[in-house]
Amino acid sequence: MPDSGHAPTRLPAGSGITVRPWRTHLFFVIFSSASLDLVRGQLSRIPAGSRSPMRAKDLICGHSCLHHLYSETLTTTSMFGPLESNGAGHAPSVDVKSFVREANSGDATADESFAEEHKDGTGNTASDINTTDSLDVGRPQSDGKLRASLVRKFDHRLVPAMFLAHLLFFLDKSNIALARINGLERDLGLSGNQFNTALAMFFLLNVLFNIPGNLALRRVGGAIWLPSLITAWGLVTAFSGFITSFTGLCVTRALLGLTESSFLGGVLIYLGFFYTADELILRVGLFYSSTALAGFLGGLMAAGFGQIKVSGYMGWPWIFFIEGSLTVVLGLGLLLILPHTPADAKFLTPSERELAIQRTQAQDRWHYLDTPRPVDVDPEAVGGVRAGEEAFVNKDPLTWVTVKRAIFNVITMTMAVGAFFSIQAIYSFAMFLPTIIATMGYKSLKASLMTAPPNLAALVFTISISLWSRRSGKTALPLNVCSLTGILGYTLLIIGAKVGPRPLFLDADVQYAGTFLVAMSVNATPPLALTWMSINASPHYVRAIALGFLLSIGNAASFLASFTYIKTEAPGYLKGHSINLGCLAGLLLIGILLPLYMKRENRQREQGRRDYRLEESQRNGLSAAEHEFRLGWMHPGFRFKV
Template sequence: MFSRWNSSSTSTPATVAYPNNWSRSHLDSLSKIVVRKYDVRIIPLVFLTYTIFWLDRSNIALARVNGLEQDLGLQSSQFNASLAVFFAFYILLNIPANILLRRIGGGTFLPALMVAWGIATLCSGFVTNFAGLCASRAAVGAAEAGFLGGVLLWLGFFYTNDEIVSRIGILLSSMPLSGSLGGLLAGGLSRIQAGSYSRWPWIFFIEGALTVVVGIIAYFVMPDTPATASFLTGEEKIAAKARMILLDHRSFVRRIAFVPSNSSSNSDIPKSRRNSTHPEAARNETVTTIRFSTTLDIPATIIGASSTDRIHKSTWRRAVLHPVTLFMTLGCFFTVESIYAYNLFVPTLLVEMGFTGVRNPLMTVPPNIFAFLYTICITQYSQRSRRVALPLMVSACLATLGFLFLLIGSFAGGTDAQRGEPIIVKPLQYAGTFLAGAGVSASTPLAMSWLCVNANPHYVRAISLGFVIGVGNFAAFLASYAYIKTSAPRYVEGHSINIAFNACLLLVGVASLWWMRRENARREQGGRDHRLQDLPPGVSRTEHEMLLGWDHPRFRFHM
């Protein structure tokens, strides 16, 4: 169930005084207009940036099958080591990058990251040895560190929890689509010969330059928040702010009143509904006062936002040590290993199936198109059914089956009696790439969505996302060495690892679902009400309730 309030509550806080004396229907009407504008102006651009993000991340796999190892003289597992260098910098900078985004603004920070990693990608085409390759991969990893979690955080300024799941699904479906696009581009770019550069360098030259151009365009188009969105009118900006307070980040503080910015904070609210220190009053009669400008052409502002949305000492504890964060960190660890192993080594697996030369990148297109369509469908189902756990577990099962096909296909044909080499069952293995690609591609947006719709307030979301992505990406080191030359052509170790990890992802999904159901039931019975009484010194009751976030007794976990 997706509801965040208990069974006696309605879909919005029980006592609401809307800004500028609006009616609920007027705010709902404006909200629909605002969301439509977001979908038209924000989602297509971010989808493009995400596609480029995944394209630049996986282009080294296509460069590998187009002569990179031979031209650079890489020995043994040096290619795998260069992949590990990328993830080292990517992991270290995740949390700092997320906090910087919150302070600098997504409209500035995210395009700057794009330009930085675009330049680093372009320079990768000039490397001539192993050291140069490692340096370029380190630069790309450092620049990309804040982008994945940063975009998810940035979307949280615009979309409510009930809206964001399908949008994250659309955006992260760009991952398999970029695989298809990368395969088509590599098929053409690898034929370019100009001067002393031929084949693989042009993959980096063209894709890196494209990233820089899109990053510059994004700087002039992406707003930091709804208040700075040029495509919203003044009235729509107020509605955008109000709906987020009512329906998303502060929804568990059930008594909300908007008052003019020139009035006292409690003067327009009856005494019986002002902030109270009594536990029952805190549970049933608390009023959160939000000051809004009464002039519709002036962007709405929340008085006191700086005090309730800053990083407190307890914020780190509530973010990093929360059971949901720990569950999602495990889930991210398992799904990250699988998605990177798949994206980085599918071209290599296709070589063992006999698809070489120009055919190799082209044969990556059908599985990636299937994964793209599956990801769109399963995340839309998640949005409509108001479930996240079930689609995630189904996707984990699908990925497990896909890697099982790949493993069985490497043994089912037996061994060539004359040459003593394994006979690969191509149809079975190629079918496995479809199932594995679909499962791992959908698991990532579903896992990230599950965290995003629960982590609260915003700085908790920023830290927990950075922690989950950062720690979870330690699995990328394992993915970098999952498929090594010495295990070719069967790659038993790599397939077995991915089967085990997706089975573990399924178990994490079951455990998370069990914990959330138990915790929601405990809160329904009043088992967490004592948290409202533990008021820290120097903190107002309203601020305390907002800072509690997903630890608030009235918060209900999305499942």
């Protein structure tokens, strides 16, 4: 400490305790100078490396250390006991809340902010707002139970809702493939590549409205925006059953693309309000696994609905009527149960709501790694919330600087290319799987049923790979495993493809085995890729724009996907399979190179080579705190997760 010749003491990282700043003069009043020297002597032996910077004039003690000191003082027993390596002493339980409140009442302005840190699997931290009133002897343990209860309630309310919504999102988008083998192409008189052209119309407006839709979610609120989108595309799907021409098909597909445009990115942003980065990986994997379930159920439903012949509508229109109606019902229902933010979640207790708000505010700030600063950086500027920061922490302005920071960087651009490869593979596979299976010799009913098993395998694989990613704390490695699985699958599709009357090398049944591997790969890849982008982008508008850009570029691949499998290539579809194999090979290359770049950038920041971004000349008239908040993932303290 400056006033005593001692350097500010740091408590050990990851101890789970709440760090509280205390004015040095309070200790002089409470304790004798000899005792204070003993305190300093004990604290000097605590390992350095706290991730919460301390005020230069404050003496820092952890929650457990304070408990030990105060309890021993109030019970007039031996004042000091040996401190454990984690900074925790052992003492009888006492009520220190009132004592602490008294100690702070004399100088509230000096200690306006506190930081409670949560460590994730990569070493990053997120600072939560805390108050003196929250100090409690059992807080670390009670916080664990409270956090578990909070996350469990979010899981029960949000994950099933988003799972069902995404299931219908993909079902309504891909049911045209099943309608095709149930007579749509015949009844509408489509010829040549008109069916492929109609598929491409879906993505015309879809690509253009990804980013505006994500920004609208911030303005309107997820509890209104997402259910409104769901209801809108449900209506479009239901009315698609009435089309009678190629023009009508193109119009309905374009409207469906418009109404679905910002749903996926919106869900990722919306769930990010409620879950931390580590929690988000598994939840996105769970809700995205509904893609495979949609393929599984879609085949079964189409097999049944395609047999309905009522009121002059034969077969395929009923696929649209029934599935669209289900979507409308879900959208209207979600308007009643979804909260905008954790602060609006009426199903939470007051304590849970307070913790949820703290978690949300923490995610709107940068994340810090436990590394010493190589240059002289204002310690207050690296903390969580500090005096005056509350005035702008919830104001995340949209400016051209924010747009450039979100898009024009190596990570966003590289991930956008990866999204292009990923979405090309999944959409072309989903849209043409029934057609591919039909070329193996199966008729419409059996072809619909045969799409179910590969998608069921994909459902299990997607959940499994998401669990692995969550537990290992890694995203790139599971992503590469998915790419390799898909490469093997398309290899089987190619070598089993028929050229003329016979397959190239192996029996054509090998193709069906290949569809299992491809389904597993292409369904599990997007949630990993999108979550990887989401957890590495900050603050809110940067995340929204980056995700919107990612999905826009990715959906641009859908134009290519719409023409990947054309009639003239049947029955082997060698060109289509080869294109998708090449895309997955490119995705594998990105999954290898991008983590190397991220690790290199993390080392550069650890060595202080990005600290120039904190200099006053870089602020553009902003305060130090606001400038650092807006830096987000460009902040020298931010660490990328691989």
